[in-house]
Amino acid sequence: MPGISKKAQVMPESPIRRLVPYAEEAKRQGKKVYHLNIGQPDIETPKVSLDAIKNLDDKVFAYSHSAGNESYRRKLTGYYQNIDIPVDHNEILITTGGSEAITFAFMACMNPGDEVIIPEPFYANYNGFAVSAGINVVPVTSSIENDFALPPIEDFEALITEKTKGIVICNPNNPTGYLYSEEELKSLAEIVKKHDLYLFSDEVYREFCYDGNSHFSAMHLGMDEHVIMIDSVSKRYSMCGVRVGCLVTKNKDILKAVLKFAQARLCPPYLGQVASEAAIDTPKAYFDEVYQEYIARRDYMVNRLNEMQGVKSPMPKGAFYTVVSLPVDDADVFSQWMLESFDYNKQTVMMAPASGFYSTPGLGKNEVRIAYVLNKSDLENAMQCLEEGLKAYPGRTI
Amino acid sequence: MPGISKKAQVMPESPIRRLVPYAEEAKRQGKKVYHLNIGQPDIETPKVSLDAIKNLDDKVFAYSHSAGNESYRRKLTGYYQNIDIPVDHNEILITTGGSEAITFAFMACMNPGDEVIIPEPFYANYNGFAVSAGINVVPVTSSIENDFALPPIEDFEALITEKTKGIVICNPNNPTGYLYSEEELKSLAEIVKKHDLYLFSDEVYREFCYDGNSHFSAMHLGMDEHVIMIDSVSKRYSMCGVRVGCLVTKNKDILKAVLKFAQARLCPPYLGQVASEAAIDTPKAYFDEVYQEYIARRDYMVNRLNEMQGVKSPMPKGAFYTVVSLPVDDADVFSQWMLESFDYNKQTVMMAPASGFYSTPGLGKNEVRIAYVLNKSDLENAMQCLEEGLKAYPGRTI
Numbered sequence: 106m107p108g109i110s111k112k113a114q115v116m117p118e119s120p121i122r123r124l125v126p127y128a129e130e131a132k133r134q135g136k137k138v139y140h141l142n143i144g145q146p147d148i149e150t151p152k153v154s155l156d157a158i159k160n161l162d163d164k165v166f167a168y169s170h171s172a173g174n175e176s177y178r179r180k181l182t183g184y185y186q187n188i189d190i191p192v193d194h195n196e197i198l199i200t201t202g203g204s205e206a207i208t209f210a211f212m213a214c215m216n217p218g219d220e221v222i223i224p225e226p227f228y229a230n231y232n233g234f235a236v237s238a239g240i241n242v243v244p245v246t247s248s249i250e251n252d253f254a255l256p257p258i259e260d261f262e263a264l265i266t267e268k269t270k271g272i273v274i275c276n277p278n279n280p281t282g283y284l285y286s287e288e289e290l291k292s293l294a295e296i297v298k299k300h301d302l303y304l305f306s307d308e309v310y311r312e313f314c315y316d317g318n319s320h321f322s323a324m325h326l327g328m329d330e331h332v333i334m335i336d337s338v339s340k341r342y343s344m345c346g347v348r349v350g351c352l353v354t355k356n357k358d359i360l361k362a363v364l365k366f367a368q369a370r371l372c373p374p375y376l377g378q379v380a381s382e383a384a385i386d387t388p389k390a391y392f393d394e395v396y397q398e399y400i401a402r403r404d405y406m407v408n409r410l411n412e413m414q415g416v417k418s419p420m421p422k423g424a425f426y427t428v429v430s431l432p433v434d435d436a437d438v439f440s441q442w443m444l445e446s447f448d449y450n451k452q453t454v455m456m457a458p459a460s461g462f463y464s465t466p467g468l469g470k471n472e473v474r475i476a477y478v479l480n481k482s483d484l485e486n487a488m489q490c491l492e493e494g495l496k497a498y499p500g501r502t503i
Numbered sequence: 504m505p506g507i508s509k510k511a512q513v514m515p516e517s518p519i520r521r522l523v524p525y526a527e528e529a530k531r532q533g534k535k536v537y538h539l540n541i542g543q544p545d546i547e548t549p550k551v552s553l554d555a556i557k558n559l560d561d562k563v564f565a566y567s568h569s570a571g572n573e574s575y576r577r578k579l580t581g582y583y584q585n586i587d588i589p590v591d592h593n594e595i596l597i598t599t600g601g602s603e604a605i606t607f608a609f610m611a612c613m614n615p616g617d618e619v620i621i622p623e624p625f626y627a628n629y630n631g632f633a634v635s636a637g638i639n640v641v642p643v644t645s646s647i648e649n650d651f652a653l654p655p656i657e658d659f660e661a662l663i664t665e666k667t668k669g670i671v672i673c674n675p676n677n678p679t680g681y682l683y684s685e686e687e688l689k690s691l692a693e694i695v696k697k698h699d700l701y702l703f704s705d706e707v708y709r710e711f712c713y714d715g716n717s718h719f720s721a722m723h724l725g726m727d728e729h730v731i732m733i734d735s736v737s738k739r740y741s742m743c744g745v746r747v748g749c750l751v752t753k754n755k756d757i758l759k760a761v762l763k764f765a766q767a768r769l770c771p772p773y774l775g776q777v778a779s780e781a782a783i784d785t786p787k788a789y790f791d792e793v794y795q796e797y798i799a800r801r802d803y804m805v806n807r808l809n810e811m812q813g814v815k816s817p818m819p820k821g822a823f824y825t826v827v828s829l830p831v832d833d834a835d836v837f838s839q840w841m842l843e844s845f846d847y848n849k850q851t852v853m854m855a856p857a858s859g860f861y862s863t864p865g866l867g868k869n870e871v872r873i874a875y876v877l878n879k880s881d882l883e884n885a886m887q888c889l890e891e892g893l894k895a896y897p898g899r900t901i
Contacts, residue, residue, distance in 0.1 A: 106699070106728045106729075106754075107612065107668065107669075107699050107700060107701050107728070107729065108756075109611055109612065109756050109757060109760045110610065110611055110612055110613050110614050110617075110760075111614050112610055112611070112614070113610070113611040113612075113757075113760035113761075113763070113764075114760075116760065116763040116764060116767070117763070118763055118766065119569070119763075119766035119767060121766075122569060122766045125568075143566070145565050145566050146563075147563065148563070149562045149563055150561075150562065150563050150564050154564070155561075155562070158556060158557075158559060158774065159557055159558075159559065160557075161556060161557065163548075163553075164547045164548065164553070165544075165545065165546070165547055165548050165741055165742070165744075166548050166552070166741075166742035166743070166744040166745050166775075166778065167543050167742075167743060167744045168541070168543050168743045168744050169744060170523075171517070171520060201599050201746065201768075201772070202768065202769065204767065204768040204769060205768065208768075212508065212510055212511070212635060213507055213508055213510070213511040214505065214507065214508055214511075215508050216508050216509050216510070217615060217637060219508075230766075230767045230768075230769075232767075233763070233764065233766070233767025233768075234767060236767075237610060237635075237764065237767070239615060239637060270505065271505075301504070301505050302505060303505050330504045330505070331504075331505065343563055343564075344563070344564035344565075345564070345565055345566045345769070345770075346563075346564040346565045346566050346567060346770065346772070346773030346774070347564050347772065347773060347774060348599065348746075348769075348770070348771070348772040348773070356504075358506075358507050359507060359511075362507045362508075362511035362512075362514065363511075365511070365514040365515070365516055365517075365631070366511075366514060366631065366635065368516065368517035368519075368520045368628075368631070369514070369517060369602065369628045369630075369631025369632060369634075369635070370599075370600065370602040370603065370606075370628075370631075371600065371602060371628075371743070371746075372743075372744065372746070373746070374599070374744070374745065374746040374772040374774070374775055375744030375745060375746070376556065376744070376745060376772070376774035376775060376778070377564075377772055377774060377775075380564065380774070
């Protein structure tokens with residue numbers, strides 16, 4: 106019997122989805138499970154997109170251009186223009202979600218064995234994309250005591266070797282909700298230039314910046330050859346399932362290289378592109394409403410968490426996640442226990458253990474990532490469950 | 504300025520899409536271009552699928568399961584049951600097109616540097632997927648003189664090294680249209696077992712077998728641990744743009760491994776899955792009509808080609824392509840010339856030069872792949888253009 110590959114062996118299970126079978130079993134047992142584990146907002150997809158799909162009168166769902174429909178890419182330039190990121194439609198390559206964009210970027214920029222530095226905790230699937238590309242993730246640790254701010258530049262410098270080819274930044278950050286400032290980005294830019302690296306900037310939560318903070322894009326750094334921006338419609342328009350993202354760069358060599366990877370897989374999803382192109386006309390009122398909703402959820406949830414004994418969460422300034430420290434021996438065990446062995450009035454909570462978002466073994470052991478993507482009433486119930494679960498859990502530490 | 508990766512350097516441009524800019528320019532000049540280069544059928548997508556999309560009343564286009572919607576996978580088992588391939592829904596993993604299925608299979612089964620043997624000419628994008636996975640394609644040559652039948656088993660045996668981990672077969676074959684017989688499959692099975700290899704069986708053209716021939720699936724070989732079947736809805740239901748395929752295997756280790764790759768990219772396209780699930784109810788009359796249409800196109804086109812001076816095409820028994828030898832010095836140059844420098848009544852033809860479907864340098868130099876995916880009247884015009892082009896081309900060899 107032939108064996109599986111080394112990549113398949115080291116490929117991590119998604120910490121976000123690893124507990125899915127336990128959640129499914131809990132549901133089979135009649136428990137209501139509140140999903141705080143995944144960034145699937147309950148916010149409705151914009152009506153313009155729903156309508157675009159309903160009103161589609163194509164008779165053939167045909168291939169699109171490998172780089173994505175030209176009409177969509179041209180319209181996207183307007184979206185970027187509005188946020189002061191002037192790009193040409195040929196500097197945008199539409200991908201199957203942000204996932205494919207970052208996979209292509211890794212494959213096109215780095216050789217097997219090369220290294221990319223990422224502040225941890227980081228979006229766990231970066232590990233998966235790195236394994237696929239055969240590159241190594243080198244973590245630089247940020248900490249909850251410091252609200253997960255960018256680690257000091259010296260910490261990055263200390264990790265740079267001749268294998269280092271890039272830095273990945275997710276801004277606003279998934280999983281921490283931290284919003285990097287212009288100063289932080291500029292300090293990163295210096296080492297990127299100094300060591301001739303790539304800066305892979307994942308900006309899929311751009312629309313979710315709170316408390317009057319504005320977003321500073323890596324595209325504003327004036328480092329055209331170095332910056333590769335990753336984007337996605339998933340969160341912006343609450344349509345994660347359409348699988349449409351994009352890669353944006355002014356580096357022509359990378360554009361040319363990535364297009365070859367894109368040609369091999371033929372094209373990004375056509376129906377998703379239809380929904381995404383329509384979404385660009387989403388009225389401002391939609392975003393205002395979503396924004397207010399998330400602020401209210403965040404404020405409620407983070408305050409409620411910090412009121413629980415032994416629980417600590419920073420106040421995130423962006424995205425819709427927070428990494429929370431819990432008074433438990435092992436957040437992996439606790440999260441599974443909440444699904445397997447606990448319920449409060451036939452309800453329980455699914456969280457993403459934070460250990461999977463760290464690359465350094467042993468870190469994040471008492472932390473979980475919580476997404477505030479549920480409506481307030483569900484969040485209230487979820488928080489109640491969590492609080493009761495923490496009281497009942499045999500491995501509690503206070 | 505940071506460089507691009509070795510993979511990006513060796514990644515081939517798609518021979519199917521390489522000429523796209525020339526076709527775009529030809530269109531800008533007012534020429535009508537008949538696309539014989541790409542397997543995008545003009546056949547309508549089944550009404551059940553178009554309706555499923557139109558009638559969708561979701562308010563959120565949400566993530567699906569990483570392995571694909573369970574309802575879709577369960578329904579697919581019925582489709583496979585009907586063609587005598589009994590599988591459980593957990594033995595099916597829905598992918599973003601057949602492209603992703605084969606990429607996942609390569610990544611999960613083979614290490615960088617490992618080798619996979621593929622009869623050439625072969626679907627050119629296998630090269631791209633192999634580059635992504637870091638594996639090497641070892642071609643075994645089939646020839647037009649023999650209608651592109653499976654090369655003798657000794658030819659395979661001669662290529663097997665300790666690096667050989669698998670064989671890829673596309674049946675019916677893209678680009679040749681050859682349909683492998685039960686005997687050919689069984690002879691392959693012997694070396695697969697003898698050398699403990701994987702057999703990657705791409706069966707996306709299963710519905711397109713002509714002249715009373717039936718399809719013999721690799722799943723019928725009774726080699727559960729060795730066979731990984733690649734499938735797609737693209738051609739079956741003429742909906743290439745939805746990007747939905749699947750990987751089917753009874754090898755549990757591979758299923759587990761591939762699921763991890765699938766989790767990293769979150770899920771396959773949701774809207775495409777809706778269309779694909781509905782498509783399973785496509786009435787038989789649809790396929791009968793499509794079948795008759797393709798037979799008529801094939802018969803017309805292949806006979807017309809063979810009537811042209813110096814042109815030779817086998818009569819394909821499956822899929823909707825044929826590899827044709829032309830009386831030209833260089834089919835790459837000729838194909839580009841047809842777009843750039845030729846028109847017949849403001850019309851011209853786009854073909855896929857066959858050199859890109861061969862891995863051995865120099866082979867296929869006077870061959871092109873032609874897809875018969877246009878209606879008869881367009882095909883007639885396209886054939887006329889081709890014949891006139893062959894007469895006018897400066898590099899003609901007769």
